[in-house]
Amino acid sequence: MEITDPLAQAYASQFTSPEEALLQEISAATQALHPHAHMLSGHVQGKFLEMISYLLQPRRILEIGTFTGYSALCLAKGLLKDGKIHTIELRDQDASVAQANFNRSIDAGKIILHVGNALSIIPGLNETWDLVFIDADKVNYTHYYQLVLPMVRPGGLIIADNVLFHGQVLQQPVAGKNAKAIQEFNEYVQQDASVDKVLLTVRDGLLMIRKK
Numbered sequence: 001m002e003i004t005d006p007l008a009q010a011y012a013s014q015f016t017s018p019e020e021a022l023l024q025e026i027s028a029a030t031q032a033l034h035p036h037a038h039m040l041s042g043h044v045q046g047k048f049l050e051m052i053s054y055l056l057q058p059r060r061i062l063e064i065g066t067f068t069g070y071s072a073l074c075l076a077k078g079l080l081k082d083g084k085i086h087t088i089e090l091r092d093q094d095a096s097v098a099q100a101n102f103n104r105s106i107d108a109g110k111i112i113l114h115v116g117n118a119l120s121i122i123p124g125l126n127e128t129w130d131l132v133f134i135d136a137d138k139v140n141y142t143h144y145y146q147l148v149l150p151m152v153r154p155g156g157l158i159i160a161d162n163v164l165f166h167g168q169v170l171q172q173p174v175a176g177k178n179a180k181a182i183q184e185f186n187e188y189v190q191q192d193a194s195v196d197k198v199l200l201t202v203r204d205g206l207l208m209i210r211k212k
Helices: 006-014 021-034 043-056 068-077 091-102 119-126 136-149 163-172 175-188
Strands: 060-064 085-089 111-115 129-134 152-161 195-200 206-211
Touching: 006 043, 021 043, 021 068, 043 068, 043 129, 043 152, 060 068, 060 119, 060 136, 068 085, 068 091, 068 111, 068 129, 085 091, 085 119, 091 111, 119 136, 129 136, 136 152, 136 175, 163 175, 175 195, 175 206
Parallel strands: 060 085, 060 129, 085 111, 129 152
Antiparallel strands: 152 206, 195 206
């Protein structure tokens, strides 16, 4: 199911500030070479993440799910001068590609890439997060949320990607392991009185969660 009308998506892209050259190259290479290129945040969502980062002016960002590095580079744009983004990737090959992409960026010194299981890595980071972006395996979304929320500062923001999961959460009954996991995550956050939230129909759905 197409969540966003392709014509509307193209129109949105037309009236969104253009990607910088490096992001264009990463997008083109990912589309051409990666079997799961649909996982890339892409132009409109990437610019949205960049704008949120600029508005929030974070000192510490956590990204769960690096892929080929596109979204981390977008998020890094709004970091304060002494800011850092920690990004975690499970797959060695994607991490290698992402690191090579980071090395080409003027923000390379602000990006720290961790390779391995995020559930094991996050507790050892010992940071207070201003902004967290969750875009990894769907079955662990609720676990990631439970793990990072205590480490997010009051007023800090968590953004979860793919919360419409290709429209599968709109089907009744919700079927499939990943769609069920996303539905459970959305319901869990909905019932959490410690946060404000809004679900946006950007690309495959973004759930913005502000810690009170």
